[in-house]
Amino acid sequence: xxxxxxxxxxxxxxxxxxxxxxxxxxxxxxxxxxxxxxxxxxxxxxxxxxxxxxxxxxxxxxxxxxxxxxxxxxxxxxxxxxxxxxxxxxxxxxxxxxxxxxxxxxxxxxxxxxxxxxxxxxxxxxxxxxxxxxxxxxxxxxxxxxxxxxxxxxxxxxxxxxxxxxxxxxxxxxxxxxxxxxxxxxxxxxxxxxxxxxxxxxxxxxxxxxxxxxxxxxxxxxxxxxxxxxxxxxxxxxxxxxxxxxxxxxxxxxxxxxxxxxxxxxxxxxxx
Amino acid sequence: xxxxxxxxxxxxxxxxxxxxxxxxxxxxxxxxxxxxxxxxxxxxxxxxxxxxxxxxxxxxxxxxxxxxxxxxxxxxxxxxxxxxxxxxxxxxxxxxxxxxxxxxxxxxxxxxxxxxxxxxxxxxxxxxxxxxxxxxxxxxxxxxxxxxxxxxxxxxxxxxxxxxxxxxxxxxxxxxxxxxxxxxxxxxxxxxxxxxxxxxxxxxxxxxxxxxxxxxxxxxxxxxxxxxxxxxxxxxxxxxxxxxxxxxxxxxxxxxxxxxxxx
Numbered sequence: 001x002x003x004x005x006x007x008x009x010x011x012x013x014x015x016x017x018x019x020x021x022x023x024x025x026x027x028x029x030x031x032x033x034x035x036x037x038x039x040x041x042x043x044x045x046x047x048x049x050x051x052x053x054x055x056x057x058x059x060x061x062x063x064x065x066x067x068x069x070x071x072x073x074x075x076x077x078x079x080x081x082x083x084x085x086x087x088x089x090x091x092x093x094x095x096x097x098x099x100x101x102x103x104x105x106x107x108x109x110x111x112x113x114x115x116x117x118x119x120x121x122x123x124x125x126x127x128x129x130x131x132x133x134x135x136x137x138x139x140x141x142x143x144x145x146x147x148x149x150x151x152x153x154x155x156x157x158x159x160x161x162x163x164x165x166x167x168x169x170x171x172x173x174x175x176x177x178x179x180x181x182x183x184x185x186x187x188x189x190x191x192x193x194x195x196x197x198x199x200x201x202x203x204x205x206x207x208x209x210x211x212x213x214x215x216x217x218x219x220x221x222x223x224x225x226x227x228x229x230x231x232x233x234x235x236x237x238x239x240x241x242x243x244x245x246x247x248x249x250x251x252x253x254x255x256x257x258x259x260x261x262x263x264x265x266x267x268x269x270x271x272x
Numbered sequence: 273x274x275x276x277x278x279x280x281x282x283x284x285x286x287x288x289x290x291x292x293x294x295x296x297x298x299x300x301x302x303x304x305x306x307x308x309x310x311x312x313x314x315x316x317x318x319x320x321x322x323x324x325x326x327x328x329x330x331x332x333x334x335x336x337x338x339x340x341x342x343x344x345x346x347x348x349x350x351x352x353x354x355x356x357x358x359x360x361x362x363x364x365x366x367x368x369x370x371x372x373x374x375x376x377x378x379x380x381x382x383x384x385x386x387x388x389x390x391x392x393x394x395x396x397x398x399x400x401x402x403x404x405x406x407x408x409x410x411x412x413x414x415x416x417x418x419x420x421x422x423x424x425x426x427x428x429x430x431x432x433x434x435x436x437x438x439x440x441x442x443x444x445x446x447x448x449x450x451x452x453x454x455x456x457x458x459x460x461x462x463x464x465x466x467x468x469x470x471x472x473x474x475x476x477x478x479x480x481x482x483x484x485x486x487x488x489x490x491x492x493x494x495x496x497x498x499x500x501x502x503x504x505x506x507x508x509x510x511x512x513x514x515x516x517x518x519x520x521x522x523x524x525x526x527x528x529x530x531x532x533x534x535x
Contacts, residue, residue: 013531037371070493071372072373073372073530074531075528075529089528091378096373097375100373102372103370106369106370108374120282124277124278124279125374125376126375
């Protein structure tokens with residue numbers, strides 16, 4: 001069953017352009033110049049329930065914009081999008097109760113509160129029954145082994161500890177879909193590994209559909225059976241992760257830009 | 273509805289817990305707000321101490337007006353000011369993303385997540401000024417009059433909220449809206465000092481219809497002192513209704529234009 005479906009999904013941003021210097025600023029007061037940036041271009045995507053899909057691409061490729069449209073944060077310029085049977089930008093509560101999003105560079109936790117207090121707030125937000133809440137907190141806390149950090153202020157946690165709490169907070173209400181935007185950014189190798197193991201368990205045991213964007217090829221390679229490569233807002237690869245890496249095995253390094261270049265080269269030579 | 277109320281209550285409790293985590297700012301706000309009020313009162317004493325009537329209003333009415341404005345300002349500071357004032361920054365730096373992806377109304381959460389108990393003494397001080405004005409005027413307080421006045425103060429607090437939200441929704445559409453903060457500050461300072469009954473012509477249209485700061489403390493004062501007309505009451509209720517409906521529509525319209533921020 002498809003739970004995510006997009007057709008010709010497009011997002012165009014209008015950007016204000018200013019000539020350099022003081023004169024440029026004065027001119028811009030009277031005459032504004034705008035340019036258009038196509039962040040996501042006619043994007044088609046279908047994701048089935050229970051899949052773990054890696055969304056990869058270099059900086060500015062359009063990954064985050066795509067995730068923001070799928071979660072309803074921003075409205076598409078054109079095209080169709082349906083997630084769990086909803087149009088995301090309607091921002092319906094019924095829809096928001098069914099998914100979760102974790103952004104590596106934006107926290108959903110309250111920095112002056114403890115993780116435990118934030119979890120209680122989320123319990124109210126998502127109307128999580130007492131038994132489900134207790135079971136999930138116990139399960140995820142033991143899975144990540146973070147019980148000792150539950151009652152300390154979030155601001156005193158390390159990045160790795162905070163990201164674990166972010167993931168726990170996101171999963172308390174048993175979301176059907178979990179969007180992860182660069183969840184391992186800035187983490188050390190051990191924390192990245194722990195995060196991957198956690199996500200694999202959540203996907204396999206709970207059947208949670210996971211859409212993961214990452215710069216780190218290791219994340220996608222170790223976790224996702226399917227990869228979608230995006231560049232310049234366009235989908236340039238959609239298929240098995242193993243095949244993707246077999247095809248372009250000489251670029252096994254961390255640089256996603258090189259993989260993208262390789263795909264382009266293969267396309268130009270008719271190899272794709 | 274019950275869930276929303278429970279959530280609001282939890283937000284308030286969490287905010288108190290958060291504020292108490294920083295002892296200095298918790299007690300500091302009590303001190304700062306109290307001082308601000310005393311300074312304001314001193315200013316009024318200097319300006320109005322020498323006259324008995326302004327725009328046909330007696331000294332007692334002026335005191336009720338000052339106390340009422342201060343009361344509405346106090347409610348604003350306690351309930352929503354610190355939450356609403358952050359909205360433009362959250363729009364600009366993309367922090368609004370987190371609010372939009374969580375169940376419940378994002379505006380409701382933004383409104384109630386930064387309650388500030390430090391302004392509670394301001395309510396007592398304002399109440400004392402109003403009581404002083406009432407005694408000078410010789411107004412006999414009855415239960416219906418008290419309820420009417422309280423209701424009108426709450427409606428005007430809602431109108432103040434509407435104005436704050438409308439101005440802070442503009443950053444959905446423009447790059448910078450700093451000048452709006454200045455404009456709001458100037459409008460408030462002006463209307464904090466001058467009762468709306470003084471405005472004539474263009475200024476009356478401006479402060480009674482377009483930017484209705486002129487009615488916020490004027491109307492409850494008129495109601496309490498028996499100077500309220502039927503048309504004035506209808507106008508006030510209509511303004512609150514129109515601005516409240518517009519506020520929620522404008523906020524929803526703004527959300528459709530939200531661009532977030534690159535991460």
